[in-house]
Amino acid sequence: MSDKLIQIETPFVFNGENQREFDALIGRYPVKEAAMLPTLHLAQRQVGYITPAVMKYVAEQLEVSVMKVKDVVTFYPMFFEEPVGEYVIRVCHTLPCALRDCKGVLDHLKAKLDTDVASETNLAKGTTPDGKFTLMKVECLASCDVAPVIMVNGDLHKNLTSEKVDEILNDLSEK
Amino acid sequence: MVQERRILYEHLDVPDINTFDVFRQYDGYTRFEKAIAEYQPDDIAKMVMDSGLKGRGGAGFSTGLKWSFVPRDIKPCYLCCNADESEPGTFSNRYVLEKNPHLLIEGILICCYAMGIETTYVYIRGEFTLGKEMLDAAIKEAYEKGYLGKDIRGTGLNVDIYTHPGAGAYICGEETGLIESLEGKRGQPRNKPPFPAVEGVFGKPTVVQNVETLCNLPFIVGNGVEWYTQMGPTYADTRSDPPTPDPNTGTKLYCISGDVNEPGVYELDLGLTCSELIEVAGGLRGEEVKAVIPGGSSAPILTHYELDTRLDFTSLTLAKSMLGSGGIIVMNETRNIVDCLLNIMKFYAHESCGQCTPCRWGTPWVRDIVQRIADGNGRKSTMTRPKFGVAENGRWGDTGETEEIYEDLDLLESVANNIANVDTMTWNTICVFGIAVSWPAVSYMRKFRPEFEAAIREGELVTLPVAEATVPPEENYAYQQRFVPKEFADL
Ligand SMILES: Cc1cc2nc3c(=O)[nH]c(=O)nc-3n(C[C@H](O)[C@H](O)[C@H](O)COP(=O)(O)O)c2cc1C
Ligand code: SF4
Ligand code: FES
Secondary structure, eight states, rough: OOHHHHHSSOOOOHHHHHHHHHHHTTTTTSSSGGGHHHHHHHHHHSSOOOHHHHHHHHHHHHHHHHHHHHHHHHHTTOOOOSSSSSEEEEEEHHHHHHHHHHHHHHHHHHHHHTTTOBBOOOOGGBBBBTTEEEEESSSSOOOGGSSEEEEEEEEOOOOOOHHHHHHHHHHHHOO | OOOOOTTTTTTTTTTTTTSSHHHOOOOOOTTHHHHHHHOOOOHOOOOOOOOOOSSSSSSSSBBHHHHSSTTTTTOOOOOEEEOOOOOOOOHHHHHHHHHOOOHHHHHHHHHHHHTTEEEEEEEEEETTTTHHHHHHHHHHHHHHHTEEEEEEEETTTTEEEEEEEEEGGGGGGGGGHHHHHHSSSSSOOOOSSTTTTTTTTTGGGGEEEEEHHHHHHHHHHHHHHHHHHHOOOOETTTSSSSOOOEEEOOOEEEEEESBBOOEEEEETTOOBBBHHHHHTTTOBBSSSSEEEEEESSSOOEEEGGGGOOOHHHHHHTTTTTTTOEEEEEEEETTTTHHHHHHHHOOOOOOHSSOOOOHHHHHHHHHHHHHHHHHHHOOOOOEEEEEEEEETTTEEEEEEEEEEEOOHHHHHHHHHHHHHETTTTTOOOOOOHHHHHHHHHHHHHHHHHHHHHHHHHHSSSSSOHHHHHSOOOGOOOOTTHHHHHHHHOOOO
């Protein structure tokens, strides 16, 4: 609770680069509200997740109510309302990946990271204590030809095996 | 063996085809130049109509016809390119975005010229970071080279293209969900009518078109309608008099995944059969085909009896399934259909947007029933009842036999059919997501009923041999229209 209070009090503003991107964005649409998703993506890139302060700021920028921003944030799975790890690992578990043993990949990741899988309402559950990784399941990533796949932040990793997962994790831990 | 015919994908693997200069070496933008030099906008619209191009995003609706619904006197009019590609089993748009984004831009330019559109939004699913990066870079280059922006090539034509990222919701692929999402709201589909062609994004006429559909346009303009219509079958629909042509023209980017040796995207003329496609994709991985999903996870499943079904819009509709997005998922004899259905129902339960009660509650309910069956807790009554099926007179009715009552299977069918009824094709929901839920649920259950019954009877998942797991076509009304009526012969 106290955490959340502090977040409300810490105001949010775009940094220089994001402000420039935002300025370019806003001109693309006849109504400001339409810039909602790209703006939220920018904000999430800056602070890692959508805090109440972010919602307030975005609402002011787009001239809509905070409630509307919250409404949108809760609808889309890619926006987080809680802190997540530095690397978000998304494991695809839809049918084509399931036919290629994505469960093995997921179990291996769970064992390696010693964590559970995050759920949309409980991201902490899938986040390692050092705050480095968040493990979550996602639906088809449109890469079924190279299944099973995972996405680590923006990067897709294909045709996974336990060895490949180990390599990926090693690379990330060294960074 | 059937040969691949690469048109959209012809130059996909050329190094640096994503840059303007290399794209230009391979006829890049010449088709657009031809369009503005030789044709009036209406000519292009007519060519698209005559080409018989059908939308590749899912619905398979005639593109030319869709364009004809757009009122020409209301401006601005928008183009939304649907690059949300979230249908499980579909991955052809991603390669276009990542490898050959200029082709999409050229397609967009031709559409904009034909329709008098000045602003295009490309709605890209949030997970396509690389695809968006590549397309953004290509757009920037096209602006620099004078192929986008104001007064393009001195013709007075203005076109702007903006990319718009989604954020992980499948339903934003539905055209009105996409429009809502683009407007900065929750991606909840709208009631139709009004259709987007009349009242779409920002209340203006909007053309929503899939990436693959738009990528066909340069080739239709460049090579002409006659060349285009040679590819793929054109059937005669004799329900009207005189018969109307029913074109399934062009190539399709078939995405094939699951139990084949070489999964991937294969560009082939529409109209090849299921078994031919499996051959092209390196053959089956395993001994026997158990089932094939022909058009993304929303499409009703095909059994091994139906492998000679042609994979085109008309034939699959007649087979009571659909080509949908062209995502073909193959399952071999080791797969358990109950388990596969469970996976798919989890997907839909997660992705329902929650607006309509039947869909919001029904979809998780269906999932829970399948989960229960898979867990071995499926319900079965101790009573029996008269068995319905094909009776002695060859018609549907009481067969005189009795059958056991699997309560959960009745419930499954009833709940699914109350979201959207697959027999009457009516739905109680705002969008056709409802059909996308009940189609797989009911078709898997009807066609592979023995496997569902076995799971309930034995109290655990039992994978039956293919022949035992599949209900033969004669016995099951899920197959009813399986055989292509004679009047649907090739023209
Ligand atoms: C639940 C649902 C999801 C859909 N997802 C997509 C999608 O990811 N990509 C797509 O192009 N069309 C999708 N569609 C189809 C679109 O509604 C629309 O028909 C299509 O974008 C029109 O373009 P086209 O005529 O070029 O195919 C979906 C439809 C429904 C009902
Ligand atoms: S059918 Fe489902 S997905 Fe479509 S609008 Fe209704 S609740 Fe949303
Ligand atoms: S199912 Fe995993 S990428 Fe499509």
